[in-house]
Amino acid sequence: MELKRAVLVSALLCLALSRGALSQRAPIITIETPAPAPAPRHVDLAELLSLAGPYGTFLDYLTKTDVIKTFQSQANDTEEQGGHGITVFAPQDSAFAAVDSAALSNLTADRLRSLMLHHAAPKYYPLSVFSALAASSTPVSMFAYSVNVTDKAGKTGVVSGWAAAKLVSSVYSTRPVAVYALDRVLLPKEIFPTAPEVAPVPVPAPAPVPGKAMDAAPGAGAKDNAGGKSSSSRVGTGRLLLGSLVLMVSGVLV
Ligand SMILES: *[C@@H]1O[C@H](CO)[C@@H](O)[C@H](O)[C@H]1NC(C)=O
Ligand SMILES: *[C@@H]1O[C@H](CO)[C@@H](O)[C@H](O)[C@H]1NC(C)=O
Numbered sequence: 001m002e003l004k005r006a007v008l009v010s011a012l013l014c015l016a017l018s019r020g021a022l023s024q025r026a027p028i029i030t031i032e033t034p035a036p037a038p039a040p041r042h043v044d045l046a047e048l049l050s051l052a053g054p055y056g057t058f059l060d061y062l063t064k065t066d067v068i069k070t071f072q073s074q075a076n077d078t079e080e081q082g083g084h085g086i087t088v089f090a091p092q093d094s095a096f097a098a099v100d101s102a103a104l105s106n107l108t109a110d111r112l113r114s115l116m117l118h119h120a121a122p123k124y125y126p127l128s129v130f131s132a133l134a135a136s137s138t139p140v141s142m143f144a145y146s147v148n149v150t151d152k153a154g155k156t157g158v159v160s161g162w163a164a165a166k167l168v169s170s171v172y173s174t175r176p177v178a179v180y181a182l183d184r185v186l187l188p189k190e191i192f193p194t195a196p197e198v199a200p201v202p203v204p205a206p207a208p209v210p211g212k213a214m215d216a217a218p219g220a221g222a223k224d225n226a227g228g229k230s231s232s233s234r235v236g237t238g239r240l241l242l243g244s245l246v247l248m249v250s251g252v253l254v
């Protein structure tokens with residue numbers, strides 16, 4: 001009788017566990033963690049942006065303007081093929097929400113495309129080079145136009161025309177592909193002759209105190225490779241859960 005109950009309990013636990021695992025983990029993530037291969041892993045930018053968090057608006061614009069293809073083909077171009085890699089500056093959804101929607105919907109298809117091209121550099125920049133880029137005060141060329149990089153108290157900023165964006169986190173950075181999150185949409189003067197209306201950053205930002213606003217932002221000092229780390233820690237948690245459930249089940253059986 002006791003044994004029967006134990007078997008039933010463990011069967012239920014197994015069922016719950018497998019259902020939990022199925023619903024929690026997207027199949028893509030399983031594919032993304034293969035045995036370590038010698039060749040650099042192919043990075044699918046659209047997949048990365050859709051899995052990584054609040055970049056849906058940016059991804060929609062990239063898809064709509066076809067700029068995602070330009071970025072992806074640059075990301076595909078390995079160093080052996082003479083490629084320099086890519087650094088994407090991805091404004092978070094809140095950054096797009098803050099820009100007067102008319103300012104964006106007013107843009108011609110060509111200008112919208114240029115605006116998207118302005119959000120990536122045709123070169124891989126690891127986080128470690130940003131302070132030197134800021135110190136050199138040479139503009140950084142993007143696929144369209146250029147930006148200035150700033151570095152105040154170790155906080156990296158990207159300045160373009162009307163926008164002074166902060167680099168809030170490293171989404172992914174493994175040569176030849178880097179993706180960094182911005183708290184602002186870049187607003188180059190080449191596209192916006194006059195300043196569009198932009199709402200203040202909604203989060204607890206102590207208004208326009210330069211260099212201060214980002215102090216509280218999490219992940220600002222994120223290391224290169226943050227993308228890989230976070231997915232492996234997710235897998236680690238799964239294993240831990242599995243381990244403790246197996247322990248519980250065997251405890252019931254004993
Ligand atoms: C990038 O490479 C992947 C995998 O090799 C391929 O499926 C995709 O079509 C390529 N995309 C572009 C835009 O070159
Ligand atoms: C949108 O375009 C119209 C017509 O060109 C112009 O009058 C208006 O100021 C523009 N609005 C914004 C927010 O740029």
Ligand SMILES: *[C@@H]1O[C@H](CO)[C@@H](O)[C@H](O)[C@H]1NC(C)=O
Pocket residue numbers: 139146147148159160161
């Ligand atoms: C970068 O800085 C230079 C010098 O201060 C300035 O002239 C230029 O307009 C800035 N570029 C951008 C994109 O803001």
